[in-house]
Amino acid sequence: MRILLSTYGSRGDVEPLAALGAALQAHGVEAKVSAPGDAEFAALLARAGVTMAPAFAPVREWAKEMINRSRSASPEGRARLIAAQAAEIVARQYEALSAAAEGCDAVVAFGLFPSCAAARLVAEQHGMRYMLGTFCPVWLPSPHNRPHEYPSHPLPPGVTDNRLLWEMDIRTKNALFGEAVNGQRASLGLLPVENVRDYVYGNPVLLACDPTLGPWPDSDLIDAVQTGAFILPDERPFPDGLEAFLDAGPPPVYVGFGSISVAREAGFTAIEAIRARGLRAVIARGWAELGPVDDRDDCFAVGEVNQQALFGRVAAVIHHGGAGTTVAAARAGAPQAIVPQIGDQPYWARRVAELGIGANDGAVPSAESLSAALDVALAPETSTRAAAVAGKIRADGAEVAARLLIELAGQPSR
Template sequence: MSPVMRSLLRYVPAPAWAFSPVRAWAKEMIRRSADASPESRAKLISGQAAEILARQFDALMAAAEGCDAVVACGLFPSCAAARLVAEQRGIRCILATFCPIWLPSALNRPFEYPGHPLPAGVTDNRALWDHDIRTKNALFGGAINSHRASLGLHLLDNVRDYVYGDPVLLACDPTLGPWLPSDLIDAVQTGAWILPDERPLPDGLEAFLEAGSPPVYVGFGSIAVAREAGRAAIEAVRARGRRTVIAHGWAELGPIDDRDDCFAVGDVNQQALFRRVAAVMHHGGAGTTAAAARAGAPQVVMPQIGDQPYWARRVAEVGIGAAHDGPTPTAESLSAALGTALAPETGIRAGEVASRVRADGAAVAAKRLLDLMSQP
């Protein structure tokens, strides 16, 4: 971590109950929306947004005491809570996002929410981003304006632009997720926010790595994929004659039998591990994509939701891996994708790209924030 970034950080602990954990929220969303209609899912999102905003506002209001600025990342209602806190405290707030697709641009379409499909036949992205304002008003406007009213603040007719603010920090690497200037929003691309991880690998994992050829890492992170996906991944790796390091993740994946070619890990130093694997098979989270690219590890991306399809496409376009076709994997489909990732030319290209992935994104963001704070 650079000295300039360290000087900006102030950790203020808040009681755990004050926050609405994303993991619990996501599991509840999956449980309640499994058989729901798009309209019912939209109502569920709005209801959950109100709860997240209210709980995080209280926690962040206490945490922000004595601070000069708030940097907000994450779910839209969480960022709305941070913006409200900054408004109440009279301090600066700047939003950061980890993928270009979340930002208004004539070059890309907005995300499509349940119950609010993009208008059929409309190809003008500017018109679609206008529609996105109405969508976010419908999903989140009630929660935000209700909370504003309770604080004696005026109501908003455009909650999206209020939450986004001006400018926005785009915390992703320009080689992996390039951003072209847009007249729809002022975005500053800083590069990915990477903090050095000095943790040693667990003894058992170190021994496993030393015992044979480089394995394939399999981890689906915060996506609660079915256990069948873990089984398919291990079988695909075995079909390619490789061993597996599998991360438990939210789905609590693990070995599928008692063979000694699979090692399960929890939270681990990816920066150290990814430099020693043959490939990284994952769900396409922004952080995992950047970590694997920076380590020079070829990738297989099995996207499910959100920005994951974007990162899968970019991995394939840049030539550092393969995008799995479709959300439901089989051993055969993952083996085919893994074959592309393990090809010699993919490894060479991954090494070339690794040398171009920036590691100074956090310092760039910190300097930008300091510059903003120095302005009247």
């Protein structure tokens, strides 16, 4: 049996698929991951022992270009840019996935909606079973949450009926992505689909997040199978000097914003707030290329690092609220202070605050607000609560999903 796992996104999108691919291979399934061809992802998948099939383009430079193009655009201009990007992604990703899917029995797609649309088309053309996956409940139709708001397609003020809002979401996704999906279908000699959202989502959907951090109340709008987060075991040693830094004083505070390249100012503010308490910092460079602001010895900068080991040795984690960082900190029992920016990050920040394991500082932190968030994260009761929640975080999500996919892949495609 062969299963193709597809995503287009940052490390938080790729590392879980490396974990799932490794779990599938432990069951004798030949797994392949289509992911952006950045060197860091190639190394990650090689470490997991999973074959990589490069997606249509590396992601870091592509993402920077898209951010730069959208910054000066109006909401209507950003909507047109999304539609144009979607057409490019669907067409180019369809070609990449068509080659990667040869000989596969199923494809499971995560990441950007247009990339998943390409995977759905490839599955249809190859007669393979298809399943959409997501790392956060907020992306799925449910009476318990509102849909994502897109540029030039705001959710109407005053409307509190989530069912109505999800009906409107169908029209929004048709407006933004319909031409991209149906244009590609036309090039393949296929009839158009009227509802591109439900076509791409399918039913059921694989929900790969921890049920304690991101619970999924049953929804009659879609069937989601929640497996738990996909966690890739990490046995890598610390980079040179980090162990000595950790041993040289009390537990430091970790500061890192992953793929959020606009977080430099938040990083400087975090260092200021940490120093104001007489604490030290471990600074993750990330896409923002963060680093020490001076030559004092109370900060240590790292690149790629074993978060599973590091988070167990820090006093708190200041981060952007990505799904992977959130679950890594929660699993390690590290209190969190989150500065959410985009996508599902506000959801994870809210959940951390609701669980009492950290603070939600909002998208534009000031020295005062981040200081207050750090006060919450460093409070003894937060540490106690974080330790308690850590014991509830599941580590078997990839295994649960692997068994489910093996079962589904053996059934006739629909």
